[in-house]
Amino acid sequence: MSMELVCPAGSPAAFAAALENGADAIYVGLRNHTNARAFPGLNFTPQTLQEAVRQAHARGRKVFLALNTYPMAEQMALWKESIDCGVAAGVDALILAEIALLDYAAKVHSNTPRHLSVQGSATTPQALRFFQEQFGITRAVIPRVLSLEQVERLCANSPVHIEVFAFGSLCIMVEGRCQLSSFVTGRSPNCHGVCSPAEQVHWEEHPGGERQVRLGSVLIDRFGPEEFASYPTLCKGRYQGDSQPYYALEEPVSLNTLALLPRLAQAGVVALKVEGRQRGPAYVSQVTQVWRAALDALDSGAPFTLKPEWQSRLAHVAEGKQTTLGPYHRSWQ
Amino acid sequence: MKMTLGPIPYFWKREAVHEFYEAAATWPVDVVYLGEIICSKRREMRTQDWQEVARLLRDAGKEVVFSTLSLIEAESEILALNRWVEQGGLLIEANDWSAVHCAHAHGLPFVAGASLNLYNHEALDFLQQRGMCRFVLGVDQGAGQLQALRNQFPGGAQRFPDTEVLVWGRLPLAYSARCFTARAQERSKDDCDHCCIQYPEGILLDTREELPFLCLNGIQVLSAQCCDLGPELHQLQALGVTHLRITPQPSGTGAVIERFRQGLNAATPLERQGDCNGFWYGNPGMSWVSSATPI
Incomplete structure (x- = not known):
């Protein structure tokens, strides 16, 4: 079939x-x-x-x-x-x-x-x-x-x-069981049908061409002038532990x-x-x-x-x- | 209100787990949740070890609950779940629908875990009719939602199920098939070498502005911030919450329990010690809201 x-x-x-x-x-x-x-x-x-x-x-x-x-x-x-x-x-x-x-x-x-x-x-x-x-x-x-x-x-x-x-x-998390978006923005796939909502995305451009992007108050990533800048979905940002910033959860x-x-x-x-x-x-x-x-x-x-x-x-x-x-x-x- | 000690989310050495529960037997908690909830490859504690710990805690007068794996993927994990339900003789905390099915099929009562997505009174009623004896409020749910659940519940407050709320600890935010701890070490999950045992409190992640953000624990993502509903104890009481859950941490858990126990007996609210409580007030979970704020 x-x-x-x-x-x-x-x-x-x-x-x-x-x-x-x-x-x-x-x-x-x-x-x-x-x-x-x-x-x-x-x-x-x-x-x-x-x-x-x-x-x-x-x-x-x-x-x-x-x-x-x-x-x-x-x-x-x-x-x-x-x-x-x-x-x-x-x-x-x-x-x-x-x-x-x-x-x-x-x-x-x-x-x-x-x-x-x-x-x-x-x-x-x-x-x-x-x-x-x-x-x-x-x-x-x-x-x-x-x-x-x-x-x-x-x-x-x-x-x-x-x-x-x-x-x-x-979606890299088990669907229905991810609260990353509500943790940061108060809005979630489960209850509001949205993840990392666009109305809380803020792009900032700096002299020299570097850009950075926030979701709510949280810095999701920074991009060099030549770097491809992706939408700031929470699980696809770069964060740092002891290490250099890396895609700790998933790449875009x-x-x-x-x-x-x-x-x-x-x-x-x-x-x-x-x-x-x-x-x-x-x-x-x-x-x-x-x-x-x-x-x-x-x-x-x-x-x-x-x-x-x-x-x-x-x-x-x-x-x-x-x-x-x-x-x-x-x-x- | 009763105090409960949630399952240990992290991977600790066998001796550390035994020591932790020997101490817990002396703490003023009423209920203790046991078991591995994150990864079936974590095998420091064998079934016999858990049974030994369960005996110790029961002898100390605690109610013991066996908490099931959060994400079940393999048949071996299902078989292990069935064995616990059939032979364990313990109340089960069901953390996925396989565990609900298993408990229901055996006609056994169960606690509904926080990740089952019970957002409305009809869902609670449905599960109560199928053996749910208590539910843990979802991590993203707060006072307003609990109030609505109680208001709408058929049969009113008398029939409303016992309600448990996470009052202290990092918030469990997400689960994946991917092991983020192995990824941080540039290993694959199949070749993880049980590296999470090196991180008894998980791996803390900061944003690129060096602000604490998340915590990686195997396939689980937690908040870096510690939720603290100590200042809200009077609200919890007024909303009919029956069980307060504390999350284990490698050190200081006894003192946390002592603090909440004192808070329960005190006339004035506890001072804030943790970092966030936003979900309780219907705000982003990472935020802090003053307990003077009307709910």
């Missing part, structure tokens, strides 16, 4: 780009705080969501609605209304992380499939069994922490289908698993997810096209070879202009 290509869309234009270039499924969020890319100007209204579902279904493709942030006690109503809104629009699955919402969706909308979001932080067959038994999930997106060998074993023993991240920005790179495609397919992974609802239609077009071509090549049955053109096109749109196999490759860990 061929693997499903799941692409991001943060706007109707990006949605059209994903659809046009061969995504099998497109995941979207609503324009509120119920999803992990709650950026200004991004995401869908109930009307644009309905229209997107209509367009996708007309072409035999699917739409998944991500509701993957954690509501506080007094916010439950908004999240539940958002679930209702997705179901009313006819989405093909809900991507959820939080147990009370999973419980609600399982009871009230049992006919709409539920996928466990990467934010649900499930890394073992036992954890997946819990979500399957309690909420009837049929698929889980697993955190970007497992090595390829571990993904293979998990697929072999999982009670539900497994979707993995294939391309895009690399993104994930690219194109080279692992045959092994992911063989492992029984059902779907490949592309990160990037915050990116524009040009990114979505490029990435969807390349992954569609690669998956079609894989499905053709001919021996799979990586085309240099694919890699260079992906490298061109990658964050930090460098890519890595990330945790899939054991030596990264």
